[in-house]
Amino acid sequence: MLGVSVSGTSRQLDPAALGDHVDRLYRAAWALCGSREDAEDLVQETFAKVLAKPRFIRNDDDLGYLLRVLRNTFVSRHRTAMRRPQAAPLPEELEPADPSSATRPDAAVEAREVFEYISNLPESFRDALVAVDVVGLSYGEAAKLLGTKEATITSRLYRARAQVARGMDPSRESVL
């Protein structure tokens, strides 16, 4: 379903199958950007890049490939944005209400907070968390994607998860 083999080791990515990954990439984008609106733009730009020409990949890891393009696009956009004058953010009360596509309002707020918090983690922690917990790659796939060892991914994940828990419930710090 995913593509046509063109050689012994590579095959062409099938654009028709890309839709299966939109949800996961959207969550990853939100966790990278910290904003739902930026996440939508990032995912659309990622797909536009992938669709711009035929893509050949060497294994079955379509999702890993797409996440790599998404992350590269995010890094590139971030660098470009840093060179531009920064716009002042909207005051909290002017933010559009219920920006999540979640079905329960309370869950929507919590999901938004979680993704915002992840986006503010140190880059190495954030990337490990996005790859494994948000997108669902295996430790091995994440290690390959991020150019590091599985043990490093394990350690970063562990610390990143703890930071998220602490950040979402700051009162726990005082108990320590």
Added chain:
Amino acid sequence: MPPEPFDEELAERGRLLIAAAVAETRAPLALRERIEADRGRSPRSTRSRRGWRVFAPVAGVVAAAAIALVVFAGGSASPSVLATAALATKGPVLPAPAEDQSNDSILKASVSGVPFPYWGDSFQWEAVGARKDDIDGRSAKTVFYENPKGARAAYTILDGKSIDPPKGARVTTQNGTKLWVTERDGRRIVVWTRGGHTCVLSAPKAIPESKMLDAASWNAGGNVPF
């Protein structure tokens, strides 16, 4: 050094928080539609179409048959219906409209004279909120209804001339009203017209289709204008 038990507990809590956020979050329909539109314009698609040239005569006949089917089914590809249905996932931002004191079958909210129904007594679906949006230059008003179990349905009336139902939607008639039914992203979508305006009712698939059709076509003995 092995991790402290408290750190392990904290990491596990973080993992669960993230898992919950992931489970609750899906890409908006509008984004899917934009990507789908991009895919339709991609060079790969163009190249694939070129490969079918040798079959052009046969393809022409097939295409004509497909168009005829779509016409007779009363539908065509209509991203606006899906965009309208996507409002259901955005949630309410305005308070629920009150019941109309002069007509207990409708709410004090309408679009170009087409009022939203009051479903509290007949279906146990109470209005819990609303929102106003603009879709492709048209205003859309949505009222959110909730049943006693907390399931939520979104009823949108789109201003302006009625639009085509989504491609592939099943058509049925109930209480003299023609309704189109389709499913998208775990939700059932019912489309029909009232007073020349498109109405879209969207609810989780757990809600029986018969209940949605009953509610959509309910006219309270003529008290809810169609």
